[in-house]
Amino acid sequence: MSYTIEGSTGPWELVIGLEVHAQVVSNAKLFSGAATEFGAEPNSQVSFVDAGFPGMLPVINRECVAQAVRTGLGLNAQVNLWSRFDRKNYFYADLPQGYQISQFAHPIVGTGEVEISLSDGTTKTIGITRLHLEQDAGKSLHDQHPTKSFIDLNRSGVALMEIVSEPDMRSPEEAGAYLTKLRQILRYLGTCDGNMEEGSMRADVNVSVRRAGEGFRTRCEVKNVNSIRFVMQAVEAEARRQIDVWESGGEVNQETRLFDTSRGITRSMRSKEDAHDYRYFPDPDLPPLVIEQSWVDQLKAALPELPDQRRARYVNDYGITPYDAHVLTLEKETAAYYEAVAKGRDAKQAANWVMGDLFAAINRTKTSIAEPPVSAADLGALLDLMADNTLSGKLAKEVFEAMVETGRAPGVIVEERGLKQVTDTGAIEAVIDGVLAANADKVAEYRSGKDKLFGFFVGQTMRAMQGKGNPALVNEVLKQKLG
Numbered sequence: 464m465s466y467t468i469e470g471s472t473g474p475w476e477l478v479i480g481l482e483v484h485a486q487v488v489s490n491a492k493l494f495s496g497a498a499t500e501f502g503a504e505p506n507s508q509v510s511f512v513d514a515g516f517p518g519m520l521p522v523i524n525r526e527c528v529a530q531a532v533r534t535g536l537g538l539n540a541q542v543n544l545w546s547r548f549d550r551k552n553y554f555y556a557d558l559p560q561g562y563q564i565s566q567f568a569h570p571i572v573g574t575g576e577v578e579i580s581l582s583d584g585t586t587k588t589i590g591i592t593r594l595h596l597e598q599d600a601g602k603s604l605h606d607q608h609p610t611k612s613f614i615d616l617n618r619s620g621v622a623l624m625e626i627v628s629e630p631d632m633r634s635p636e637e638a639g640a641y642l643t644k645l646r647q648i649l650r651y652l653g654t655c656d657g658n659m660e661e662g663s664m665r666a667d668v669n670v671s672v673r674r675a676g677e678g679f680r681t682r683c684e685v686k687n688v689n690s691i692r693f694v695m696q697a698v699e700a701e702a703r704r705q706i707d708v709w710e711s712g713g714e715v716n717q718e719t720r721l722f723d724t725s726r727g728i729t730r731s732m733r734s735k736e737d738a739h740d741y742r743y744f745p746d747p748d749l750p751p752l753v754i755e756q757s758w759v760d761q762l763k764a765a766l767p768e769l770p771d772q773r774r775a776r777y778v779n780d781y782g783i784t785p786y787d788a789h790v791l792t793l794e795k796e797t798a799a800y801y802e803a804v805a806k807g808r809d810a811k812q813a814a815n816w817v818m819g820d821l822f823a824a825i826n827r828t829k830t831s832i833a834e835p836p837v838s839a840a841d842l843g844a845l846l847d848l849m850a851d852n853t854l855s856g857k858l859a860k861e862v863f864e865a866m867v868e869t870g871r872a873p874g875v876i877v878e879e880r881g882l883k884q885v886t887d888t889g890a891i892e893a894v895i896d897g898v899l900a901a902n903a904d905k906v907a908e909y910r911s912g913k914d915k916l917f918g919f920f921v922g923q924t925m926r927a928m929q930g931k932g933n934p935a936l937v938n939e940v941l942k943q944k945l946g
C-alpha cells in the first residue's frame with residue numbers, strides 16, 4: 464500500500480527529493496589552511512583566502528577531495544576523474560568573496576544509490592543524482608548588539624558536500640529513513656560527523672504532490688531543516704499546504720520556503736521570480752580537478768566496513784536476527800560495543816543484553832553509547848559469570864543494576880554483596896528439606912495431583928536462599944524430593 468494524504472477531493476501522493484549539505488571532516492578548509500574546529504572563538508579560524516582579500520588564491524585541499532571520493536564510493540556512485548569548480552555569484556554580508564566556489568556542471572560524483580529500511584520490514588532504493596564539493600559561507604550574528612550585526616567567518620570556506628537525491632521518496636517515513644541511512648553511511652565512512660544540532664548536516668526538502676498515475680507537479684523547496692524529525696514534519700506540512708492550494712483551484716508555484724518548527728507550518732521565503740540568478744561560470748583561479756583512477760582504487764581498497772556489510776556479517780557470523788543486526792549497526796559506537804561483548808561469547812545473549820538492559824540504562828541515566836554507564840568489558844565479564852554458573856540470570860540483573868549505580872566491575876559487586884549463586888547440591892538439598900518439612904500439607908496436596916504447587920516450592924526455596932540458588936539445580940532437586 465502506498466502512502467497518500469486524503470484531501471477533500473480524494474487521495475494525493477507525495478514526491479520528495481532531498482539536497483543534503485554535509486560538512487566534510489577535515490582539519491583544514493576546502494581552499495585554505497585555516498582550522499575548522501566547532502565552537503571556536505569567532506573569527507579565530509580565518510585566513511586571507513576565507514576573508515576574500517584581493518589577490519588571495521585558493522588551493523584545493525587534497526584531503527577534502529579524498530573525503531568526497533570516499534563518500535561517492537560509499538554511495539555506490541560514479542566518481543568523475545575530471546570535475547570543475549564554478550563561481551556561484553550572490554551578495555551577502557557573510558560572503559566576503561561575493562561568490563561561493565561550488566561545482567555546477569561537472570560535479571566530482573555522479574549517480575549512485577542508497578538502500579533504505581522501512582518499518583514494515585521492506586527495503587527501497589533511493590537514487591543519488593550527484594555529489595559536489597562547495598564552500599560554506601560565514602555566519603551573521605544578530606544577537607550581539609542592539610543595532611549592529613556581527614560577522615563570524617570561522618565557517619567561511621569550510622568544505623561541504625552537497626548530496627542531491629532523485630525525487631524517489633513517497634512519504635515522510637521514507638524521507639526520514641533516507642536521511643538516517645545517509646547519515647549512518649557518512650559516519651561509518653568518517654567523512655561527515657552527521658551532527659545536525661551543530662549544523663554539520665542540514666537538508667533542503669523538495670516536496671510536490673500529485674494524483675496517482677500523474678507525472679510530477681511543481682515542487683517547493685523547504686530550506687535548511689536541521690533534524691530528521693523536522694524533515695518528516697516539514698514534508699507533511701508542506702504537502703498538506705499544497706493539497707489545499709490545488710483543491711481550492713489555485714496553483715502551486717515553485718518557491719523557497721522555511722519550516723517554522725514552533726508552529727509546524729512552512730512559510731514563503733522567496734518566490735521563483737526573485738530567485739537568485741547565480742551567473743555560474745568556471746572559477747578562473749582554479750584549474751579543473753583531475754584525479755587518477757589508481758588513487759580512487761586505493762581509497763576504495765582502504766574503505767571501512769559499511770553498515771549494510773556489517774549488518775550482513777552479524778547475521779552470518781553471530782547468528783542474530785536481521786532486525787537485531789539492523790539496530791546494533793545503526794550507530795558505529797553501538798556496533799563496536801556489541802562486538803566487544805559478543806566476541807567469544809553467546810552472541811544472541813550479548814545482543815539481548817545490549818539492546819535490552821544496556822539501552823534501558825542509557826535512557827535512564829541520560830548517557831550515551833559513546834560514554835556508556837557500563838563498559839563493554841564489564842558487561843562481557845557479567846556474561847562470563849553467568850556462563851560459569853556463578854550468577855543466575857536473575858542475580859545477573861541485580862548485579863547489572865549495581866554496576867550502573869556504582870560503576871564497579873561485576874566481580875567486585877558479587878564479592879562485596881555475597882551474591883554468588885549457590886551450586887553446591889548438598890546445600891540446596893538441606894534448604895529444600897527444611898522447606899518441605901515446614902509445608903507438609905502442601906507436599907501432600909502436590910503429591911495428590913496439584914502440580915501447580917511446584918512453583919510455590921521453588922519460590923519458598925529461593926526465598927530461603929535469598930535468590931542465590933542455582934535455578935536449574937533447585938528445580939532438579941525439588942523434582943527428585945517431591946517425586
Ligand SMILES: Nc1ncnc2c1ncn2[C@@H]1O[C@H](COP(=O)(O)OP(=O)(O)OP(=O)(O)O)[C@@H](O)[C@H]1O
Binds near residue numbers: 482629669
Ligand atoms: N517535482 C518534484 N517534486 C519533488 N522533488 C523534486 C521534484 N523535482 C525535483 N525534485 C528534487 O529537487 C531537488 C533539486 O535539487 P538541485 O540541487 O538539482 O537543484 P536546485 O534546488 O534547483 O538548486 P540549488 O542547489 O541552488 O538549491 C532534487 O533533490 C530533486 O530530486
Ligand SMILES: [Mg+2]
Binds near residue numbers: 482625
Ligand atoms: Mg542543490
Ligand SMILES: [Mg+2]
Binds near residue numbers: 482667684
Ligand atoms: Mg535546492
